[in-house]
Amino acid sequence: MKKTLLLLFSFITVGAVAQSTDESAIKQIFDKELVDGKSYPWLEYLTTRVGSRLTGSPGAAAGVEWSRHELENVADSVWLQPVMVPHWLRGQQEVGRILNTKKSGPIDVNVCALGNSVGTGPGGVTGVILEVKNFDDLKKLGEKNIKGKIIFFNRPMDPTKVDAFEAYGGAVDQRAFGASEAAKFGAVGVVVRSMGLNQEDYPHTGALRYTPNVPKIPAIAISTKHAERLSKLIKEEKEVQFYFETHCEMLPDAPSFNVIGEIKGYEYPDEIIVVGGHLDSWDLAQGAHDDGAGCVQAMEVLRLFKIMGIKPKRTIRAVMFMNEENGLRGGLEYAKQAELKKEKHIAAIESDRGGFAPRGFSMSATEAVKTKVKSWKPLLEPYGLTDFNQESGGADIGPLAPQGVAVFEYLPDSQRYFDYHHTPEDTIDKVSKRELELGAASMTALVYLIDKYGF
Amino acid sequence: MKKTLLLLFSFITVGAVAQSTDESAIKQIFDKELVDGKSYPWLEYLTTRVGSRLTGSPGAAAGVEWSRHELENVADSVWLQPVMVPHWLRGQQEVGRILNTKKSGPIDVNVCALGNSVGTGPGGVTGVILEVKNFDDLKKLGEKNIKGKIIFFNRPMDPTKVDAFEAYGGAVDQRAFGASEAAKFGAVGVVVRSMGLNQEDYPHTGALRYTPNVPKIPAIAISTKHAERLSKLIKEEKEVQFYFETHCEMLPDAPSFNVIGEIKGYEYPDEIIVVGGHLDSWDLAQGAHDDGAGCVQAMEVLRLFKIMGIKPKRTIRAVMFMNEENGLRGGLEYAKQAELKKEKHIAAIESDRGGFAPRGFSMSATEAVKTKVKSWKPLLEPYGLTDFNQESGGADIGPLAPQGVAVFEYLPDSQRYFDYHHTPEDTIDKVSKRELELGAASMTALVYLIDKYGF
Known part of the structure; x- marks a missing residue:
């Protein structure tokens, strides 16, 4: 009817x-x-x-x-x-771990490989982790401080942008270009704060683009909650060692x-x-x-x-x-x-x-x-x-x-x-x-x- | 910091x-x-x-x-x-049941008492259920058809109203005044389609207002999904018997x-x-x-x-x-x-x-x-x-x-x-x-x- x-x-x-x-x-x-x-x-x-x-x-x-x-x-x-089309595969579940802290043993954090990233392979990447907010910070630190380290990009999306896409636009360079920018100074890996405005447990993936003729280093996203935690630890401890392992690869x-x-x-x-x-x-x-x-x-x-x-x-x-x-x-x-x-x-x-x-x-x-x-x-x-x-x-x-x-x-x-x-x-x-x-x-x-x- | x-x-x-x-x-x-x-x-x-x-x-x-x-x-x-302030109590969990159908045995449906409603008490209310869309339908049916029956108000919120409050405003009279309007023609109970635009399993409660000097009859809301089901059965079967039981009461x-x-x-x-x-x-x-x-x-x-x-x-x-x-x-x-x-x-x-x-x-x-x-x-x-x-x-x-x-x-x-x-x-x-x-x-x-x- x-x-x-x-x-x-x-x-x-x-x-x-x-x-x-x-x-x-x-x-x-x-x-x-x-x-x-x-x-x-x-x-x-x-x-x-x-x-x-x-x-x-x-x-x-x-x-x-x-x-x-x-x-x-x-x-x-x-x-x-x-x-x-590109054919990128994530492979098995990623691992992200804060290795040494004064207060506790190793802490696993929620991470995922960024799309298009090379993988670390079974051995993973280990290194001292340095927090930066932007590419200028990399220049200030220079190769002598960065070489052999892992770079942690932790500039949040700006919550005062009423249009959330504007907030995204102001932060996403870290995810898109952070790996190559850090690699220019000899970094061995990159951890990027997830592109999200909330405190969340889950990481946000998304694409990176490698700059031609710059070594390709592996990159992961970390959940915003764990980015805050990692940042706090880096401020508290003298030197924080970080480990991550990814198995992604780019096929033909x-x-x-x-x-x-x-x-x-x-x-x-x-x-x-x-x-x-x-x-x-x-x-x-x-x-x-x-x-x-x-x-x-x-x-x-x-x-x-x-x-x-x-x-x-x-x-x-x-x-x-x-x-x-x-x-x-x-x-x-x-x-x-x-x-x-x-x-x-x-x-x-x-x-x-x-x-x-x-x-x-x-x-x-x-x-x-x-x-x-x-x-x-x-x-x-x-x-x-x-x-x-x-x-x-x-x-x-x-x-x-x-x-x-x-x-x-x-x-x-x-x-x-x-x-x-x-x-x-x-x-x-x-x-x-x-x-x-x-x-x-x-x-x-x-x-x-x-x-x-x-x- | x-x-x-x-x-x-x-x-x-x-x-x-x-x-x-x-x-x-x-x-x-x-x-x-x-x-x-x-x-x-x-x-x-x-x-x-x-x-x-x-x-x-x-x-x-x-x-x-x-x-x-x-x-x-x-x-x-x-x-x-x-x-x-008024002090209304819902009491124990409500029951709503389609009693006789040709195809199957009794069917329980998801209902809840409307706020301010009187309860049926332990015996519940049983009666033939008649579907109407509005108060004019009640007039057309008249007391001879309605007396002793349960009235089912089933006019949906109009999805074409872009402002959902306009859609609500166009349907909520059934919930607010349906009980008294049906009681004027001798109905013994009222079932109202929930005020929602989606197909949902859960009923929406909300207040009714009894008209002074009209017998207070009990009223319940039924989930939109079960309203559709009930309506279909009423169209298929000659006469559908409905039962509901509520234990709400208005305290001082x-x-x-x-x-x-x-x-x-x-x-x-x-x-x-x-x-x-x-x-x-x-x-x-x-x-x-x-x-x-x-x-x-x-x-x-x-x-x-x-x-x-x-x-x-x-x-x-x-x-x-x-x-x-x-x-x-x-x-x-x-x-x-x-x-x-x-x-x-x-x-x-x-x-x-x-x-x-x-x-x-x-x-x-x-x-x-x-x-x-x-x-x-x-x-x-x-x-x-x-x-x-x-x-x-x-x-x-x-x-x-x-x-x-x-x-x-x-x-x-x-x-x-x-x-x-x-x-x-x-x-x-x-x-x-x-x-x-x-x-x-x-x-x-x-x-x-x-x-x-x-x-």
């Missing part, structure tokens, strides 16, 4: 959309998603049945197959875009895919609007907020267009990018192919900040485009989309920007993202169904307007 | 605030709370050590004592305002208190600005979001003024109201005493929508006051406070409005509130420390501006 009514509602919706005002069309998009959304059951499947999806892993391959299959039900055409590049589905435009089929998220996740995580949420939201844009019978003027393309986490190969390959094929992308929208409640969209575009999008604010504000002033563009779609494509990033509320980011805590139960749905509808509404009015 | 630095920072802050612009003063308030806030540890204590705080219970008394004690560290003076009114702490204003000590939350919670809940969050945020307003050395021109008063949940006696008593003592309240701000990320403030005030507050938007928007267009005023401070007091309600994001509301799920682990702190700082910022500029 209820299903029949919903079906009836769908048919009414179909007819109505064409003539409706933008306001009512957008309301219908949100209503449809909130009543009959598929983003949450999709995410439930992706996180609990497919599971973690590190680039090159069987989980990533399963994610490709799953999203290809699901997109076939909602897109006119679906294809896989080949891309070679492996074949993988971006997964692409599209609905062809009826008036300007050559003008493409991309919506996307990244399919890969860290091996430790289900990848619910990062970035299963973005994937199912992008898929939902196509599905809503289809089930609501909205025929787009332009081509709408959903892309599940591969390898955002430790290489960005998917995003780079997508942009490269777009250029080679002389495809005309007019806009790209990415969701990679979690499945939280809407706050706005960032833009990296011409002033004319920005002005046009801001003119739509009254249509979007009733759904919590009030922030259109940020200038970011999203990792995977960023490579399209140099081709003159207007790039947008969906901005959900940022407060809880780094509680889960790159950890085993990034699970489906941390996702609010309604918040996820509001994000999917927000992206669909923006695509609806861009498609209707063009740039 | 770190503590010393923080302390130093505090002293710098103190001196700076007096001369600083509003923008920097508000930034200092947020910074202080995000670095050095006490709202979260306070809430942790209140929820896990004091626990549930139903009006008239030992837990409520412990809450009074705890908040009195804590306020003494941050206020110039603290006192208890006596108020007689009991003595209790509003807890009040204030910092005296140095220039206009007779002008009072109230900030408040309600101390009581449901017996089934820790009352983390409802409304431990509002209490600790109100306490934090005083604490931030004190530790930052901000001397208010006007008197700032934090009030922990008693009995919002099932009587509003505290709010009514506070307003009554304010009128008797001819106190001049210029503004009252309540937080009772959970400890979620800031969205704005609602206002019920003169146009002049609203215009003034809206002129502060540029100062508050950087913290997510963008919505100043709603017209509500808060349950506990509402009774002050007829005295000409401008009343404001803190509006956090609403999406997750009804996942936990009035259930055992309303626990501290559902509260994000940063979201709670941003709310406390939001309230402090508004008080800062009202105090500085007056109305």
Whole structure:
């Protein structure tokens, strides 16, 4: 009975959309998603049945197959875009240990290898550990103090940044470049405070990038709680010896895919609007907020267009990018192919900040485009989309920007993202169904307007 | 070392605030709370050590004592305002059972008595159960169909309302007045679909109000999942027999208190600005979001003024109201005493929508006051406070409005509130420390501006 009514509602919706005002069309998009959304059951499947999806892993391959299959039900055409990806393996459980303390025996601490790191192998790395806050501290200490030691980067994310991504941006250089920066001065290993704003027991993984022609030294993340403990001990004791052991390794590049589905435009089929998220996740995580949420939201844009019978003027393309986490190969390959094929992308929208409640969209575009999008604010504000002033563009779609494509990033509320980011805590139960749905509808509404009015 | 630095920072802050612009003063308030806030540890204590705080219970008394004690560290003076409160007891665990079905034997369903309800006693209530969506359905069925039956109110909260409180407002009449409305037609008991937007296993309690001179019949809430199941069975079977048993009772009114702490204003000590939350919670809940969050945020307003050395021109008063949940006696008593003592309240701000990320403030005030507050938007928007267009005023401070007091309600994001509301799920682990702190700082910022500029 209820299903029949919903079906009836769908048919009414179909007819109505064409003539409706933008306001009512957008309301219908949100209503449809909130009543009959598929983003949450999709995410439930992706996180609990497919599971973690590190680039090159069987989980990533399963994610490709799953999203290809699901997109076939909602897109006119679906294809896989080949891309070679890094293939990093964590190996067996890491060990982190404070060896000598005056007050007690050895203390095990919660650590994990950073993505792309070389492993220590079975012998581990042992050395005196020195705490620093930034790369300037390394210069001050110099090679004479650092050589043969382990460097502990312990600058916290700044809690006074109201946008948690700003706090992340201010601290993540330690994780991304700390190993090579410390290696330049002869360090033998690196321990990085986890990128999180809370006092937590679990470490946050994440990628590092080795600088060419600098020795590759192993690097681990330590939980924020244990970073505090280690820091306290270093202050109390004269010299603290630290040991860690990791078994990660980088294998040869492996074949993988971006997964692409599209609905062809009826008036300007050559003008493409991309919506996307990244399919890969860290091996430790289900990848619910990062970035299963973005994937199912992008898929939902196509599905809503289809089930609501909205025929787009332009081509709408959903892309599940591969390898955002430790290489960005998917995003780079997508942009490269777009250029080679002389495809005309007019806009790209990415969701990679979690499945939280809407706050706005960032833009990296011409002033004319920005002005046009801001003119739509009254249509979007009733759904919590009030922030259109940020200038970011999203990792995977960023490579399209140099081709003159207007790039947008969906901005959900940022407060809880780094509680889960790159950890085993990034699970489906941390996702609010309604918040996820509001994000999917927000992206669909923006695509609806861009498609209707063009740039 | 770190503590010393923080302390130093505090002293710098103190001196700076007096001369600083509003923008920097508000930034200092947020910074202080995000670095050095006490709202979260306070809430942790209140929820896990004091626990549930139903009006008239030992837990409520412990809450009074705890908040009195804590306020003494941050206020110039603290006192208890006596108020007689209803004393409702749930008694032993409720039973809800679908008795006859064609396909299976009896099915137990998850239910709980509604607050203020009479109990069925040991014999329970048995009857044919009829599903309705609203009070009009009762009229259509009439006494001939309803007499001796149990009425099942099953109109869901409307998921298309983006503001979850609007969805709640559209459904809660069933819980609040359903028992008396059904009793007018001779019903012997009432089952109400829980006020929640998700499919959940646990029922949501909440208050009912009996209409004078209508027989009091017992009422229970049923979990949304089991409401769906019951509804399906009623559609499939010709006649469904339902049984429920509750042991709740209303005892004589009991003595209790509003807890009040204030910092005296140095220039206009007779002008009072109230900030408040309600101390009581449901017996089934820790009352983390409802409304431990509002209490600790109100306490934090005083604490931030004190530790930052901000001397208010006007008197700032934090009030922990008693009995919002099932009587509003505290709010009514506070307003009554304010009128008797001819106190001049210029503004009252309540937080009772959970400890979620800031969205704005609602206002019920003169146009002049609203215009003034809206002129502060540029100062508050950087913290997510963008919505100043709603017209509500808060349950506990509402009774002050007829005295000409401008009343404001803190509006956090609403999406997750009804996942936990009035259930055992309303626990501290559902509260994000940063979201709670941003709310406390939001309230402090508004008080800062009202105090500085007056109305």
